[in-house]
Amino acid sequence: MEQFLTFGIVGLSTAAIYAVVGSGLVLTYVTTGVFNFAHGAAGMLAAFAYWQLTAGWGWPVPVALAVVLLVLAPAFGAAVERVLLRPVQALGEAERLVMTVALLSGLIAAARWIWDPNVARPLPTFFADRKPFHIGPATVTWHQAVTMLVAVAVAAGLWFLLNRTRTGAEMRATVDDRALVRLNGGDPARSGRAAWILGTQLAAVGGILIAPTVALDAAQLSLLIVSAYTAAVFGRLRSLPLTFGGAVVVGCLESYLTGYLPQNAYLPGLRLAAPALLLFAALLVFPHRRLRGRDRRLGRVPLPTMRGTAVFAAATVLLGAVLASVLDEPDLITVAPIFSLGVVALSYVPLAGYAGQISLCQLSVAGIGAVVWAHLGADGSPWALAAAVAVSAAAGALIAVPALRLSGVYLALGTAAFAVVLDRWIFTLPTFELLGVRVALFEQGSVEVAGPSLFGRALDGEAELTVFAAVCLALATLGVAVLRRGRFGRRLIALRDSEAAYATLGGNLLAAKVAVFALAAGIAGLGGALYGMQQRSITPEQFNLVAGLPLFLVAVIGGLGAVGNGLFAGTALVAPNALLGLAPWTQNLIALLPGLAGMGLGHNPDGIVPMFRRRWEPLAGDGIVLPALLCTLAVAWLLRLAGAIDGWTLFCGSLIVALVFRALAEARHARTVAPEPDVPVEWWGVRRAWRPGDEEVLARGVAGG
Template sequence: MNVFLTYTVLGLVIGASYAIAASGLVLTYATTRIFNVAHGATAMVMAFVYWELADNQGLSTWLSVLIVVFGVAPLFGALLERWVIRRVADAGVGVTLVVTCAVLVGLIGAAEKIWPPGVHQVQQFFAGHGVTVGTVRITGNELLTVALAVVVGAVLWAFLTFTRLGVAMRAAVDDKELLALHGGRPNLMSSIAWAMGSALAALAGILLVSSEPSELNYISLTLLVVNSYAAAMAGRLTSLPRTFVGALVLGLLNAYASGYLWTGPGWTGFREAIPAIFLLLMLLLMPQAQLRVGRLAGVAGVRTPEMRRVAVASALVLLAVVFGNAVLSEVNVNRMALGLCFAILALSLVPLTGFSGYVSLAQFSFFGVGALTVAKMHSSAPTAVLAGAVLAAVAGILVALPSLRLQGLYLALSTIAFAQIMDTMVFQNPSLGGFGGSLTTKRLDMFGYRFTSDKAYALLAAAVFCVLGAAVIVLRKGRYGRVLIALRDSPAACATLGLNPRTARVAVFAGSAAVAGLGGGLYAGLQNQVGSTNFQFFNSLPLLLIVVCAGVTSVSGALLGGMLLMALNSYPSTQAYLFLILAVAAVGLGKQPNGITGWLFSLRDNPLGARLGLGSAGIARGIATRSAASQSSASGGAVTVGASGENAEVEA
């Protein structure tokens, strides 16, 4: 009985921390309809700020808490809303997820620069104080955590339900113009919501690091708060009472699993995956999303090239690799080959996200399935790489089938849950066929030729990318590509015409996963040794950010995205500049959804580009598009040109 009580107390404390963090997520989503992926990173940074004030600068503990929770964090949240979130407030779910991913990556990079790895520890609140229930000792820190969770939940619920300001904050989501007509200030309401959400993230981060004093870690602390996603989904991102109950249930499940499940690597992975499993269950219990009528407002995509230009562009890519092999050092040739493998991974997002509009945060998991297959088969035959692609496609189907009833944000969160389950229960678990530590791999042997040198492997990766890129463009030009675009723009209209959106979603997930798995198999051969740390689900966040900012609607964007991801991993000294470029590109997605390559291709559609002969046809098409949109608007129609509408095309 005492053991049960001990784990119950532990679970309630963990759940209370999750409840505070989840309350901040619910607050910002319920008042602005933007899901803040960077909520955990905000908690991490504010925990470091608290350590800086309390331990490094010598301020008192309580004064440090007040400064962080009521000063630094709200100011950060308000500035974030003013200069970043407000610019993409009317954009789609994919854009807002990418922008908050950019904030997450930027906060982690800033924390690593400001507080280099070292000893960063905080002390418990009310150390040495507590109460005893039976034989169980409940510390003062644990009592404080539970009490604050109850107070925060009650105060927030009362604030949003009964106060004029709280009602106005919720009204800003439904109709900003109507609120403004009644004297409200929608932008101010949004700033207050993000300030309060950041304050709650800071409080949760401080309580989490003080509950079990240990060295502050950038990634692990961020991921602890990510577990609060599951609690927020228990309340469907709208109900604070249900969120509070869901957080407590999640905390108790974690505690009981730690105390009563058998020890061993398999069960350890299961315990670590409990928040992800809980999140997936909550998502599957959500009501089925209704088919959306009408198209998304946006801009036309970049042009689809003729196959002759695709062949020329492919030849130029291969010539660039040959030139790189001649002038680059051996280390940089290896990095170039790595960038091409990442480009294949990025290419897997073009049909899935660029054409279909489905946001996936599990691509690195599919990448890992391909690498794991090659490593387990320990073969140099091409069949090993192909087998990895097939198994990755099966994994893609497993992701698509349970989530057929989900759309938008909920679909993206389901892919996060799948990726975390794969990371903890498979990749890190040798008893279930995972990597365990690390596994050696062999270079590919094709037609009697072994690609042992990095130069030959870079050419191989470039050739595979060009072939797959051409296949993606052919797909976009064909009937199935038009079906994907149409399903994204208006699923209801497609269903009326007899198209099956479920079959199309499963197929595009399977194909995308297969491409990622093929890239993972090539990556495994290049590295000669791979392990579970290479395929952590957290890596999918910067991947999505980079590819969307580079241009997820084009093959050129995938190539640029792969090289940027390689640079981010291979050149630490350039990370600050890359983060700056990505931050600017992410904020600019509201105006140019096609990313950096979209800005480059748009040169063909401006007067200077016309004088230079860069695209009179593009200008004519742009005028025709705007004219069609104007006619639709004048006739009262609800249809506008979508970001991936019938005019959305791909540049080689």
């Protein structure tokens, strides 16, 4: 009984922290309509700042707390609301979600840059010099008591603010109708700013309270928010009392699993994954109200031409061949993942771009494909690659079945929980048997990966694997383009536009979601297998949730509806490391870039790939300048093969020549083509030529009307 009470006290103290952090999350969502995935990262940053002031610089604890909670946290919350969230407030839910994911990734990278993760930073508990006291047979430390008192004070204060003050009423009304708030003399911007400031302060309180009991690590502290997510989902993202109740469930579950979970090789990871499993279960079991702020900015998904896609696919293979022929093996090891990671990023196009299904676990699914290939493809058999794709597709279908009743933020939370379960439990399991089949994952923390054998030839060199990955990316790009132009692609666009309308008109939601999740997971599994071949050895850390965030952000930045997004995303992820990774300090800058780019999404919500396509179209259609450019690049390639120039000269020279020829093509195009007048939609096909995408635009306009 004494042990049971002791673990109960520990669970309640942990639950108090989750309740404080979760209440800040609910407050921000209820008052602004934005679900802040970076809420835990804000608490992490506050914990590091508190350590720096106290342990690093020797400031007194009261002064450090005042500076962090009353100066730094409010300033950070106000800056995030003003600089990042306000510009995308008028956009859809997906854009606001991506912005907070970008902030999460950026804050983790920034913290690792400022505070070396290889240096231990212990933080003492509050009142560590005082003896603990007893409640019956249970021992309670003063830190635990302070934590629970703070949680009670936060609950009372928030209830009074939201239900008994004009400021609270104005904050809650802002998310429902900003215009009506203005008519009644309120200020929506002021309400949003107040919510972000208070929410950030609560995250800071939670981060400071939990930091002494865990390792002061940027990723670990940021992902403790998964437990707070679970508490918030218990409260259906709007009820503070239910959020506190959910926090108690999560905290006590973690504590009692620590004390009573049987000791064997298969269950240690279960305790770490328990909050994510509980989050997934809560998402499925609890009824959810219609998400606030579900207004979505639905742009037209580009309809790729098969001729243009075929040319792009050929250019992808040619790029792989050029890189394989001009780069040495050490450089290829750095650059070659352009194509394998590009395949993983391409999986977002049918899933998020066409069907509108948000997923944060694509890189984790790629890890499944990499593991399957590592164990089944040790001899290079091509069928093992098909098995990797099939097993990954099955995992995607498994995710899709419960995802049928989830959308938007809830779907993002569910896929993030799935990724965390893989990270913390499944990928840590030793070898086991399932239905008589031996299943092996990362047995010793890493697994060796071999290359494939095609037509009796083993592809084990970096150059050969680079070309093979480029061919796979080209074929996957062609397949996604065919999908977009086919009947199933049009069905996915209709599913994205309105699930209710899709079902009303006879569409099968379950079949469509299972099919698109399985397809996207299969593509990701192929990319994971290719990535494993190029890396030779893989570890679970390469496929965890934090590692997958930059890939998600770069895919969104590129433009989720563009079939060329795979090559763009792979290049955007790998090229900075190849160009800037010469000095150790640049690694931190490289890790920060995806987050910074994601935060700029509000300035170009349609993506970069469509913008690139518009800018390079004059060159692609010029029958004189384009052949001249190709000949020039071919000569430069031959000079590199002959040893007359080095790789950097080839790269820089080719880039400069391409820009010069593009400018020349634009000038020629401007002289020969008159600007087209803006023709009303009812005159399309009469006053201007009918275009391939006009039929879909008209159909969606009629459906929307």
